[in-house]
Amino acid sequence: MTNDQDFRExxxxxxxxxxxESQRRPIVREEQIWAGKHSVFPSQDARQWxxxxxxxGWTAPEWPTExxxxxxxxxxxxxxxxxxxxxxxxxxxxxxxxxxxGPALLAYGNEEQKATHIPPIVRGExxxxxxxxxxxAGSDLASLKTRADDAGDHFLVNGTKIWTTRADVADWxxxxxxxxxxxxxxxxxxxLLIDMESEGISTAPIKLISGESEFxxxxxxxxxxxxxxLVGELNGGWAVAKELLKHxxxxxxxxxxxxxxxxxxxxxxxxSYLPVDDNDRLVDTExxxxxxxxxxxxxxxALLNERMFYQHKAGKADPRLPMLVKHLGTSELQxxxxxxxxxxxxxxxxxxxTQTDQSVHRMVRNWAxxxxxxxxxxxxxxxxxxxxxxxxxxxx
Amino acid sequence: MVLNxxxxxxxxxxxxxxxxxxxxxxxxxxxxxxxxxxWSDELWQQLCEMGVPSAAQPEAEGGLGFGWMGLGAVLEQxxxxxxxxxxxxxxxxAGSVIRNCGSDAQRERWLARIMDGTLIATVxxxxxxxxxxxxxxxxxxxxxxxxxxxxxxxxSKAELLLVTALRKNGDLGIAALSQNEAGITITEExxxxxxxxxxxxxxxxxxxxxxxxxxxxTNEGFTTALNHATLAxxxxxxxxxxxxxxxxxxxxAEREQFGVKIGSFQALQHRCAQAYCQLELAESAVLAALSxxxxxxxxxxxQVSRAKAMAGDVYEHISNEAVQLHGGMGVTDEMDIGLFLxxxxxxxxxxxxxxxxxxxxxxxxxx
Numbered sequence: 004m005t006n007d008q009d010f011r012e013x014x015x016x017x018x019x020x021x022x023x024e025s026q027r028r029p030i031v032r033e034e035q036i037w038a039g040k041h042s043v044f045p046s047q048d049a050r051q052w053x054x055x056x057x058x059x060g061w062t063a064p065e066w067p068t069e070x071x072x073x074x075x076x077x078x079x080x081x082x083x084x085x086x087x088x089x090x091x092x093x094x095x096x097x098x099x100x101x102x103x104x105g106p107a108l109l110a111y112g113n114e115e116q117k118a119t120h121i122p123p124i125v126r127g128e129x130x131x132x133x134x135x136x137x138x139x140a141g142s143d144l145a146s147l148k149t150r151a152d153d154a155g156d157h158f159l160v161n162g163t164k165i166w167t168t169r170a171d172v173a174d175w176x177x178x179x180x181x182x183x184x185x186x187x188x189x190x191x192x193x194x195l196l197i198d199m200e201s202e203g204i205s206t207a208p209i210k211l212i213s214g215e216s217e218f219x220x221x222x223x224x225x226x227x228x229x230x231x232x233l234v235g236e237l238n239g240g241w242a243v244a245k246e247l248l249k250h251x252x253x254x255x256x257x258x259x260x261x262x263x264x265x266x267x268x269x270x271x272x273x274x275s276y277l278p279v280d281d282n283d284r285l286v287d288t289e290x291x292x293x294x295x296x297x298x299x300x301x302x303x304x305a306l307l308n309e310r311m312f313y314q315h316k317a318g319k320a321d322p323r324l325p326m327l328v329k330h331l332g333t334s335e336l337q338x339x340x341x342x343x344x345x346x347x348x349x350x351x352x353x354x355x356x357t358q359t360d361q362s363v364h365r366m367v368r369n370w371a372x373x374x375x376x377x378x379x380x381x382x383x384x385x386x387x388x389x390x391x392x393x394x395x396x397x398x399x
Numbered sequence: 400m401v402l403n404x405x406x407x408x409x410x411x412x413x414x415x416x417x418x419x420x421x422x423x424x425x426x427x428x429x430x431x432x433x434x435x436x437x438w439s440d441e442l443w444q445q446l447c448e449m450g451v452p453s454a455a456q457p458e459a460e461g462g463l464g465f466g467w468m469g470l471g472a473v474l475e476q477x478x479x480x481x482x483x484x485x486x487x488x489x490x491x492x493a494g495s496v497i498r499n500c501g502s503d504a505q506r507e508r509w510l511a512r513i514m515d516g517t518l519i520a521t522v523x524x525x526x527x528x529x530x531x532x533x534x535x536x537x538x539x540x541x542x543x544x545x546x547x548x549x550x551x552x553x554x555s556k557a558e559l560l561l562v563t564a565l566r567k568n569g570d571l572g573i574a575a576l577s578q579n580e581a582g583i584t585i586t587e588e589x590x591x592x593x594x595x596x597x598x599x600x601x602x603x604x605x606x607x608x609x610x611x612x613x614x615x616x617t618n619e620g621f622t623t624a625l626n627h628a629t630l631a632x633x634x635x636x637x638x639x640x641x642x643x644x645x646x647x648x649x650x651x652a653e654r655e656q657f658g659v660k661i662g663s664f665q666a667l668q669h670r671c672a673q674a675y676c677q678l679e680l681a682e683s684a685v686l687a688a689l690s691x692x693x694x695x696x697x698x699x700x701x702q703v704s705r706a707k708a709m710a711g712d713v714y715e716h717i718s719n720e721a722v723q724l725h726g727g728m729g730v731t732d733e734m735d736i737g738l739f740l741x742x743x744x745x746x747x748x749x750x751x752x753x754x755x756x757x758x759x760x761x762x763x764x765x766x
Contacts, residue, residue, distance in 0.1 A: 284766060397662040
């Protein structure tokens with residue numbers, strides 16, 4: 004316990020010394036630092052903050068130090084997270100490799116793959132994209148058709164992937180591909196790492212209802228992939244995929260903390276847009292109650308995560324609780340977006356205007372963008388299937 | 400937020416004990432005995448011998464030292480079986496009122512006997528049909544009290560009634576009265592949860608100065624006691640909600656229609672999964688408040704409101720779902736489901752419903 008306290012004090016002092024003031028504000032989408040060779044730093048401060056964290060391995064706090072990670076135990080990682088939250092420190096690095104591939108590679112990759120791919124992820128040198136869904140394989144992911152055929156010393160990949168986040172600027176992509184056409188569908192799938200500079204890959208952005216084009220469709224036309232890039236067993240990719248999905252769902256359940264925070268709190272926003280009485284209370288009692296309910300749920304989400312942490316620490320982890328996080332977190336985020344839209348009134352209908360504040364436009368676009376959260380990474384309906392069958396044990 | 404080994408053992412022990420001595424049939428027996436007792440003295444005696452009333456109390460004060468988390472686990476087990484006892488009304492609520500609002504001498508006089516279960520005390524606070532924490536009853540110029548308190552738990556067996564009233568100067572006061580006091584009439588009533596509550600009528604009841612609790616800050620002390628009682632009730636409610644969902648899942652996995660188990664239908668699976676999500680979310684809020692009470696020896700009002708609003712909503716929701724998913728059986732008195740449905744509604748009103756707590760939460764958070 005004293006060790007934890009020492010560590011906390013050390014972290015606090017270090018963050019105070021190394022996190023510039025400008026990096027202690029809620030993150031906005033334009034200033035996120037994404038990994039890879041197209042990486043752009045919005046300011047010198049942002050670069051300095053990223054580099055300081057990278058050099059301590061704290062871009063990936065819990066990964067082993069031999070691959071450049073921070074080597075922290077879960078308790079220490081949590082302290083780091085708490086201290087960063089206390090100072091409002093921005094996340095130093097954004098990357099799917101960091102959030103999803105890394106943990107799966109640490110679990111399933113061979114020594115060479117770990118040594119090759121993990122350190123560049125920690126250092127933010129490579130931006131990863133995810134090649135899971137296909138136009139005809141969404142919730143039924145295992146029906147995917149992109150194929151990798153054995154061509155002697157390499158695989159030949161043909162097919163298409165969809166919802167590949169920023170594949171147009173990604174350096175590498177991790178893909179699920181079919182390597183056995185005859186096996187039952189889950190058993191003919193392999194997990195491949197593919198260099199986006201390989202010949203035969205092309206991408207096309209998809210415009211979303213938020214007006215953004217974060218997602219792409221990615222096409223593979225006779226792409227040669229070295230056999231060394233196969234992660235896990237041949238035809239054993241489904242296990243790797245599931246490990247990775249666990250991390251994705253955990254992440255999406257706490258999306259708000261890593262993506263964009265609305266600059267103003269819901270309460271302040273409501274007070275600035277709507278009438279208040281002499282005691283500064285919202286006159287609209289129905290809205291008050293709904294904001295109360297949202298805040299309670301939001302806080303309880305954090306408490307659920309805390310409870311899982313303590314269960315884990317006590318060696319009494321309830322395996323059902325992690326199944327709930329994605330559905331609960333994403334639907335609560337959407338409820339918040341709807342409240343924001345209601346509070347904004349006609350401002351919330353604005354799409355392009357010089358008279359409306361930038362931050363308002365961002366909130367409106369988030370409202371539209373966040374609709375994707377209950378779909379991507381396993382729809383809420385799929386989550387509920389999992390909870391019912393594997394959590395509650397209801398019959399097939 | 401996780402039970403330690405000792406607390407888990409306590410929970411298991413109570414669970415086994417209640418299975419044997421106080422399953423839901425015990426509630427039915429109380430309910431179906433005309434003018435019967437509010438609870439079984441024999442059961443209470445046994446619980447006292449096990450040390451249940453002093454479960455939360457630190458060992459240094461003569462308790463078992465299981466803390467709020469331990470007490471919460473006991474109440475959750477009671478909630479699973481709808482056990483009727485004065486644990487919440489006398490030990491938690493009245494005990495906390497005396498601890499937080501009484502003088503040293505008053506604590507000395509009553510607390511030990513409340514905590515070992517030999518003295519039953521209760522708090523009479525609500526006067527209107529809807530929950531309110533501040534009394535309307537006011538001390539008359541001659542120092543007497545006249546008025547009526549509703550929904551008083553454990554009143555018929557309580558030796559000591561703690562009656563909230565405004566003093567002459569407008570401050571909150573709590574009068575510690577014997578139920579035999581001249582001018583007090585207690586009328587017991589069976590509510591639909593099978594529990595007996597009373598209306599306490601006071602007609603020119605003279606209260607001498609030494610009968611008023613005289614702690615440092617009655618207002619703050621009473622808020623704390625109310626928070627304690629509310630939190631304890633939340634633990635009971637979570638037990639009830641969890642029991643209902645467990646029973647419903649078992650039923651869906653057994654019941655066949657159209658040649659298959661109805662639990663294989665996605666529409667029903669999703670309703671259970673949704674209910675389970677809400678259950679664990681609310682449970683997290685309740686456990687956080689309980690473990691904070693252990694860590695900081697303090698529960699804050701916003702934490703309690705968060706827990707009660709969420710527990711109230713989820714118990715109500717799950718009880719409705721449980722009735723519907725049990726089909727025709729769900730509306731029979733033979734099944735226990737209806738007992739839980741009714742208990743959930745009583746729990747919701749006790750100490751303020753979900754809406755009341757959302758309102759208080761908003762006020763505490765400054766909007």
